[in-house]
Amino acid sequence: MPKRTDIETILIIGSGPIVIGQACEFDYSGAQAVKALKKEGYRVVLINSNPATIMTDPEFAHATYVEPLIPSMVERIIEKERPQVILPTLGGQTALNLAVALHERGSLAKYNVELIGAKVEAIKRAEDRELFKKTMLGIGLSVPRSGVARTISEAERIAEEIGFPLIIRASFTLGGIGSAIVYTREDFLAAARRGLDASPIHEILLEQSVIGWKEYELEVMRDRADQCVVICSIENVDPMGVHTGDSITVAPAQTLSDPDYQILRDQSFACIRAIGVETGGSNVQFAVDPKTGHASIIEMNPRVSRSSALASKATGFPIAKMAALLAVGYRLDEIPNDITKKTPACFEPVIDYVVTKIPRFAFEKFTEADQTLNTSMKSVGEVMAIGRTFRESLQKALRGLEIGRAGLGADGKVLVPKVDDLVRRGAGPEDVEKRKMMEEVEHKLRVPNCDRIFHIKYAFQLGLTTDDICRLSLIDPWFVHQIGMIWDLEKEIRAAGKKMDVPLLRRAKRDGFSDVQLAYLTGLTAEAVATMRKEHVPVTFKRVDTCAAEFPADTPYFYSTYEEEDESLPLSKKERVIVLGGGPNRIGQGIEFDYCCVHAAWAIKECGYEAIMVNCNPETVSTDYDTSDQLFFEPLTLEDVVNVVERTGAKGVIPQFGGQTPLNLAKPLLKAGVRILGTSADSIDIAEDRERFGALLKKLNIPHPANGTARNFKEAEEAADRVGYPVMVRPSYVLGGRAMEVVFDKVQLADYMRRALESHAGLPILLDRFLEDAKEVDVDAVCDGKDVFIAGIMEHIEEAGIHSGDSACVLPPHSLEPKVMEDLSRYTTEMALALEVKGLINIQYAVQNGTVYVLEANPRASRTVPFVSKATGVPLAKVAAMVMVGKSLKDVLAPWQKVIAQKKPWFSVKEVVFPWLRFPEVDVVLGPEMRSTGEVMGIDVDYGTAFGKSQAAAGGALPKKGTILFSLRVRDRAQALPIARAFEKMGYGLMGTEGTAAYLRENGLNIQSVKKIAEGRPNVLDVIKNREVVLVLNTPEGHRSRSDGFHIRRTALLSNVPIITTHAAARAVVEGLQQSRERRWEARSLQDVYTLGV
């Protein structure tokens, strides 16, 4: 069955902005699919609102729509492009939901478009809990006892039948939103209501709890000839009860016997057939009772998923690419195995190593959030590591996680010294401190949390047994025992101390101990350990080949381990350049940086070098083995990177593209004798060191807010007095506005310093004069030391003080005067040259009363690089990478001169999305600490429409009619007057809480009053809950207080009513509505947009 010839054009739907539960794995899968289908000769049309994706690069698809992922827009694209088929299985839940919506509004029938990969019926059977259960029971599979409810009373009746504890899952939501484990009747009603609210179809599934059962996933593929294979089995170390995205998982399954496994395999095939996924990859999840081996099927995703990205990276089998080829009619046996080239893809990969994935959390950004892990996903990223044993891969993953740990403890961090101390002084069971510690450890074992894995080791240290730990944590004894083995070896290393001999060192390296851990345990320096290691226990690199070495493979995909034989490639004649990736996604460092790394690798190849990628994030395009010439799937630590540098003989390392992670490695790498390409480490230091930077600005005569640096409270106080309040404070060398705050007086400053010195010990604290009501501007530029290319000037929509990563922005600026624009360009050029930048530089400015102030300069790739590239049509990361390997900017830009020079009669607006819904305990307020997870872009010929599109793309479509609720701080009311007038003029109703309403009414507006919370009911919360208002405008009264404002914002959030918390954004909304409310949005492909000015 060769590929279909009745198809000419294929529409691929992307997954939109990065959110918790849906991250860059869908850029990886989508990019693979676009590439594969284009190669097959199809015309590929793509829609994805996320500009920070490789897949939306204009040279990828034939027509690329960076437009809102809403049914009406997709229909418009269908109308324009007339695809014969839509492939909805590579864009996550977003694409599946859109496909169903398109079917339901009749768009598919109207334009005679076929869904390939999965039909609507199959999607429904998999997604609709009741249908799913019925289908599974129908083929004789076991599912947990359950029932579906659409009302609270229905839910109560079903709960009665199932008993407690039970699990609530909301239908058609992603990442477990609206899910909960309920232990008591008391908790039940609230959880059920939340679930019903979260579900777009107001439906929840109540399910028997299988908490504590073993959890498995199988990645299955099926083709049109009904041939099925399992690509990978995954076992969750955290048993049922923790969302699989938040669980530590291991591939392949470790504790299943072959008969057990074959049952799951048979059942997953039966499942994919019954659901009716015709072609492609699916993920089937099982719970297995550890006492009887009884398997229950939990859910199936009729599409590629985060787990399939993991399975692809874990085995080398490119699931998404295969899924795309199968969807157009190929059979598995007609496609060659990408890795061996000689054997067919119709087989089941086997591996001869262990893969461990560990989720990365961002609770430091959401301190108020409940940190207990449950069935609603909370992690923002993940790290994967490959080792020859579970212990090795676990320790590698933990040090790759970048939470400051060097492995499984043994690093002097967090609780390690305390526990070490208790053990050292032989504290008995009656010791008060030990008892306290034991209680904490037991609690952390019992209640799933992101530090549980460390507490297993602490538990061993404190004398608990494998049995104790299994009983408390319900984790399988095999895993607990493995951790016990790590602890046993650690004891030997401690005992040997500085006398650690070579056999012991070898055993330690084979169990994944890092040099840093060994230094901590032996008392040697990390350098001494490294020297001994390099001489006696050299690192070896092994290949990932899908077949456990049964067949020769050419794939240049490697991992390090400590074995006898090294398989890394012999040095070729080409010079090699290493690009350091960004590691696990987190807030402030995500897909934007991976986008830059990928372009850097491509550019390096284009310049005739061999590109080598080092990264450990399985969700990314950069860790696709055909992105670079060689991929090393390794943690981004000094030890691991130096190993790669030494083995590959690379000419240098580029740390500029991966965000703060590799940048932090630049100095230690330089010290270790590694050449850093691009901007020098010294220049980076000047930019990051306030004093040196201040001196530079002074020399250049460029204004900047008065500032100071402090290492203690006294210094901070002095500095604050000097620069004047309000003051912006933050620790240096921290990305994403972590721990950044605006303080208005000495008391607040003291409080801040106390907290900051505690959690960021050793880092100097930076203080800047906070420019109130200033406009913030971002500039991205490339410099080769001689010339500077100003790639993009972005005007923030929110005022200064809100983290640039959380602010919407527009390119080109729509309200800056020519003089300001000139200053911005001139300052940027002067600074780039003065810093001798070779590559990218991002500078943040504040504009107050026509004066341009420099806030900070970052001589590295910024979060906005992909946005600027999409908005202008110039591939910025590529240009920068070419400059960094030595090309002149003039030469590199030559092919783009026309694009650069051409008029650009369009606006691009970047908007961000937040994970508020995941953390209902957290206030919905923007501030200097970055909390957004992803971004979207709206692009059109006028600012208002571009803004409107960006809002719709971010999930907060501007309401075209209805009532707007105003609840404002006293000092904000005057500013709100023109906004309210504009809304009234457009025909919106106005409603306000008492004070606000009175003020607006006095000023001649027709506004309805609503009671505050304490004033009785119906109050402001009721009108939001009942959706009597369509938009909430609320400015916060200074954060962290549990004020009315907090409840208003929270209720709006949970009721899915859009909420605006700044005037600047409100003004943008007004403008957006004025310009685009009456008009039908046009679908514009990037390729079309770029020709608008020609």
Next chain:
Amino acid sequence: MKARLALETGRVFEGNGFGAVGETAGEVVFCTALAGYQEIMTDPSYQGQIVVMTYPHIGNYGTTPDFNESKKPHVAGYVAREFSPMASHWKTVEPIDDYMKKNGVVGLDGIDTRALVRHLRDAGVCRGVISTETLSAAALVDRAKQQLSMSGADLVKEVTCSAAYPWTTAPAASAGGKKKVALLDFGAKFNIMNSLAGMGCEVTVFPARTSLADLLKTNPDGIMLSNGPGDPAAVTYAIDTIRALVSHNEKAKKPIPVFGICLGHQLLGLALGGRTFKLKFGHRGANHPVKDLTTGKVEVTTQNHGFAVDIDSLKGLPVELTHINLNDQTLEGLRHKTLPLFSVQYHPEAFPGPHDAHYLFDRFLGLMKKTETV
């Protein structure tokens, strides 16, 4: 305890002894199955072989008599990156270490098994010795060289049963009358008998040297040729028996359906006039893609063989090729053009491995039912 594996090629791997203490020799082969280590250890087809598991963690879920594929382990030695010192599974009876000690299986772990597998892949399978005793590398290499080669070795005589016996594991009730199957035991795995019994067949297991006359005396509805170890060409007595069976069937009004698995398949190929040859490093694992040429569909199969039937040698014979291996295009199945004889090189009985090929047992049952009405 230190232990070594020495190969005739001169390569020596030093690791830790595991399981029984002592010295053992055999042909060193590798297997890529991820689980099912106990089924592999007890598969008589591995007689005389030191098996290297490519998956690093072996023994995680311990051992239980339920997973035995014969009465005892048959591997000459067992090698893994790491045997689990503990066992975690609801069915587990004892950890793999105890099991190997009790059954005298010498094991080795802690070595770079991937390097060993790459060596075997490039050099071909070769003879080797594991020893926890003699630690001189040179002496061990010499010993490896002195071992008998697998080519020309009849290992069936070491593993077949000594006398015929009925397979009594409770068979499932059958709908359409019990079929009597005579199984020639060349080293049969339990699950072949179990699979037949599970379909309601009455299975009698016969020693490999049983004559055709003795088989026919029991009046079987079908004859099963089992898997087994060693060089098929050396099992001349079995080839003679099968050849006689084929000519009996040619003349018989009611031919007796024959189903061969693995060695049984090779012996049928030889009896029909084909040739066998030794593969460089064999097929051992649970992920090999096999295409059923009659349906065009691919199944994922369990494999364990070092020899194969030469496709070219079948030209001009009344034989149809039914299955091929998609990795290397070698023969995986054949059937007689006119008689109800068919065989596959792989293991439809699984254990370990996928159940994809179970339909072959149905096909066999179908043939037995069909010939009834002839």
